Amino acid sequence: xxxxxxxxxxxxxxALSGTLWAKPKTEATVGSQLTAEEQMRLDYYLxxxxxxxxxxxxxxxxxxxxxxxxxxxxxxxxxxxxGSYNMSLYGKELALPLLRTAYEGSPSDYWYQYTVTSYxxxxxxxxxxxxxxxxRREPKNIDILELHHHILLHEHKYKQALAIRDKIDKLTGExxxxxxxxxxxxxxxxxxxxxxxxxxxxxxxxxxxxxxxxAYRTDIELTAAQRSAIKGEQSAxxxxxxxxxxxxxxxxxxxxxxxSLLRQHSExxxxxxxxxxxxxxxxxxxxxxxxxxxxxxxxHEANQGNTxxxxxxxxxxxxxxxxxxxxxxxxxxxxxxxxxxxxxEFEQFAEQSYAVMPDDPKWAYYKALIMGSRQQxxxxxxxxxxxxxxxxxxxxxxxxxxxxxxxLGEQKQYAEACEAYEEALKLSPDNLSILNNYAWTLAISxxxxxxxxxxxxxxxxxxxxNATYLDTYAWILHLQGQNxxxxxxxxxxxxxxxxxxxxxxxxxQAIQQALQNNE
Numbered sequence: 001x002x003x004x005x006x007x008x009x010x011x012x013x014x015a016l017s018g019t020l021w022a023k024p025k026t027e028a029t030v031g032s033q034l035t036a037e038e039q040m041r042l043d044y045y046l047x048x049x050x051x052x053x054x055x056x057x058x059x060x061x062x063x064x065x066x067x068x069x070x071x072x073x074x075x076x077x078x079x080x081x082x083g084s085y086n087m088s089l090y091g092k093e094l095a096l097p098l099l100r101t102a103y104e105g106s107p108s109d110y111w112y113q114y115t116v117t118s119y120x121x122x123x124x125x126x127x128x129x130x131x132x133x134x135x136r137r138e139p140k141n142i143d144i145l146e147l148h149h150h151i152l153l154h155e156h157k158y159k160q161a162l163a164i165r166d167k168i169d170k171l172t173g174e175x176x177x178x179x180x181x182x183x184x185x186x187x188x189x190x191x192x193x194x195x196x197x198x199x200x201x202x203x204x205x206x207x208x209x210x211x212x213x214x215a216y217r218t219d220i221e222l223t224a225a226q227r228s229a230i231k232g233e234q235s236a237x238x239x240x241x242x243x244x245x246x247x248x249x250x251x252x253x254x255x256x257x258x259x260s261l262l263r264q265h266s267e268x269x270x271x272x273x274x275x276x277x278x279x280x281x282x283x284x285x286x287x288x289x290x291x292x293x294x295x296x297x298x299x300h301e302a303n304q305g306n307t308x309x310x311x312x313x314x315x316x317x318x319x320x321x322x323x324x325x326x327x328x329x330x331x332x333x334x335x336x337x338x339x340x341x342x343x344x345e346f347e348q349f350a351e352q353s354y355a356v357m358p359d360d361p362k363w364a365y366y367k368a369l370i371m372g373s374r375q376q377x378x379x380x381x382x383x384x385x386x387x388x389x390x391x392x393x394x395x396x397x398x399x400x401x402x403x404x405x406x407x408l409g410e411q412k413q414y415a416e417a418c419e420a421y422e423e424a425l426k427l428s429p430d431n432l433s434i435l436n437n438y439a440w441t442l443a444i445s446x447x448x449x450x451x452x453x454x455x456x457x458x459x460x461x462x463x464x465x466n467a468t469y470l471d472t473y474a475w476i477l478h479l480q481g482q483n484x485x486x487x488x489x490x491x492x493x494x495x496x497x498x499x500x501x502x503x504x505x506x507x508x509q510a511i512q513q514a515l516q517n518n519e
Contacts, residue, residue: 034072042071046078053081061085076105080113092121107134112147119151127151140171149182158190175203177213211252218246222265229268240269248279255287259296273304291317291324298330307338322356328363361391365400372407381407398427402434409437414445432459436469443476452476460489467497471504474511483514 034042049064062085068078083098096117103114111134119127131151134144145168152161165183169175175183180203187196200217204210222243228236244265248258259280266276277300284293294317301310314331317324335341335349350366357363364387371380384404391397405420421438428434435455442452453476459469470493477486490508497504 038071042068042075042078045071046075049081058085062089074101074105076102076110079105080110083113083117087117092117096121096123103130107137112143115147142168142171145171153186153189156189158186161186174206177203177210180213211250215247215250215252218243218250219261222247222261226265226268237269240265244269248283255283255290255292258283259292273300276300289320291321291327295327295330298327298334302330302334302337307334307341310334325357325360328353328357359390361387361393361396361400364390365396365403368400368403368407372403372410377407377411381411394427398424398431398434401427402431402437405434405441406437409441409445412445414441414447417441418445418447430458430462432462432466432469435459436472439476440472443472443479449476449480453480465496467493467501467504470496471501471507475507478507478511478514483511483518486511487515 045064045068049061049068052058052061052064061081065078065082065085068075069082072078079098079102083095083102086098087095096114099110099114099117102110111130115127115130115134118124118130128151131144131148134141135148138144145164149161149164149168152158152164162183165179165186169179172179180199184196184199187193187199197217197220200213200220204213204217207213222240225236225240225243229240244261247253247261253261262271262276262279262283271279277297280293280297280300284297287293294313298310298313298317301307301313311331311334314327314334317327321327331349335346347370350363351370353360354363354367364383368380368383368387371377371383381404384400384407387400388397388404391400401420401424405417405424408414408417408420418438418441421434421441424431424434425438436459439452439456439459442448442455453473456469456473456476459466460473463469470489474486474489474493477483477489490504490511493504494508
C-alpha cells in the first residue's frame with residue numbers, strides 16, 4: 001500500500017448527467033418493521049440500483065437508492081451504497097452518517113468503509129475505536145490488522161506498527177513477502193536501514209531461490225552505491241557497474257525494469273553511448289521478440305542523431321506489428337525532427353501507414369494532403385470526409401476540417417466549404433489561418449463580403465506583418481469598391497513579400513487599374 005486512501009470513491013460519478021440532485025436526507029430514523037409490500041418494493045428497487053450501478057448508469061442508481069432509503073433508512077447495503085455516492089457527489093460530511101448506519105447494521109461487512117472515511121475526515125478517534133472494536137470481535141482478521149498497521153505507519157508510530165506486524169506474522173505463520181516488505185518499509189522510515197536490510201537478508205536465507213527478492217535486494221544496493229558515488233567515493237562506481245550488470249542479466253528482473261535501470265544509472269556509472277547501445281543489443285538477444293527493447297534501441301539511435309538507423313529499427317518493429325501506432329508516431333516524430341529526411345521519404349511512410357490503417361484519422365489526413373498536393377482533389381476530399389467520422393482529438397479534427405474546407409473551395413464547392421469552415425471555427429474561433437481562408441472563400445465565391453471583411457480584419461489586427469492576410473484584406477476591400485484603402489494594404493503586402501508573390505502582384509495591378517479607371 002502506497003497511500004492511505006484504501007477506500008476508492010466512485011469517481012465515475014463525475015461523469016454523471018447534468019441532473020442536479022437535491023442534497024439527500026441523512027438523518028435516518030429507525031422505522032418500524034417493514035410490511036411485506038414495503039419489503040417487496042425495497043428488494044425490487046435495490047436490485048435495480050445494483051444493476052444500474054454495474055452498468056454505470058449512476059444517475060439512475062442514485063435515484064433508486066434514495067427510494068430504498070425512504071423505505072428503510074437503516075438498511076446496511078442501501079446506506080453503504082448511498083454513502084459511497086454521496087462521497088463523490090457531496091463529500092465526506094454527508095457520506096459519514098450513512099456509512100455509520102451501514103456499519104452499525106452490519107459491522108463485519110462495512111467496518112472498512114466507515115473506518116477509512118472517518119480517518120480521512122480527521123476523526124481519528126472514531127476510526128481507531130472502530131478498529132479496536134473489530135479487533136476484539138475478530139482477532140484473527142488479517143484485513144483489520146493490516147489497516148491498523150497502515151494507519152500507524154501514516155502517523156509515524158513505527159514501534160506500534162511493528163507490534164501489529166508481529167501479530168500478523170503469528171497468525172500467518174511464515175512471514176509472507178508482503179509482510180517482509182512492510183517490515184522493511186517500516187524500519188526504513190524509522191531511519192534504521194541496517195535493520196531494514198537485515199529483514200530482507202533473513203528472508204533470503206530462508207528462501208535462497210526467491211529471485212525477485214534477490215533482485216530487489218540488489219536494486220537497493222545499487223541505489224546505495226549511487227548515493228556513495230555522489231559523495232565522491234570512487235569505488236562505488238565499480239560496485240555500481242557490477243550490481244547493474246547483475247540486474248540486467250537477471251532472469252527475475254523484467255525487461256521494462258532493465259531498460260529503466262539502464263537509463264537511470266548510465267550517467268553516474270559513466271556509460272557512454274557505445275556502452276549503452278551494447279547493453280541494449282545484449283537485451284535484444286535476451287528478448288528478441290519484445291517491442292520494448294526495439295523501441296529503446298530506436299530512441300537511443302534517434303537521440304544520437306542516427307536517424308536512418310532509428311528508422312530501420314522502426315521498420316523492423318512494424319514488420320512484427322504493422323498496426324502499432326506507438327511505433328508509427330515515434331517514427332513520424334523522428335522524421336519531422338530531421339531536416340535531412342526528404343518529403344518523398346515522409347510521403348512514402350505516410351502512404352504506407354494509411355494503407356495499413358485507413359481508418360486512423362491522422363494517416364488519412366496525411367494521405368489527403370499528399371493527394372491534394374498532386375491536385376487529386378476529389379480523392380483527397382473523400383478521404384478527409386471519412387476521416388472526420390473517426391477524428392475525436394480536437395486539434396487533429398481542426399486540421400482535417402480546415403484542409404477539407406480548403407479542398408472544397410479548390411473544387412468550387414463553396415457552400416460546403418463555408419459549412420466546414422463554420423465547424424472549424426467552433427473548435428477554434430480565433431484561428432487566423434481559418435479566418436483568412438474562410439474570408440477568401442467568401443470573397444471569390446460572391447459571398448457575404450461584410451462578413452469576410454470582419455474576419456479578414458481580425459487577421460491583420462493580430463498579424464499586421466503577414467503578407468497573405470494583408471492581400472486577402474486588400475482584395476475584399478477592392479471587391480467592395482474601396483480601392484484607395486485597398487491600395488494602402490496591398491502596398492504593405494508587397495513591401496513585406498519582397499520576393500514578389502504572383503497573386504499579390506496581380507492584385508496590386510488590378511487595384512491600381514481600378515483607381516486609374518475612377519480618375
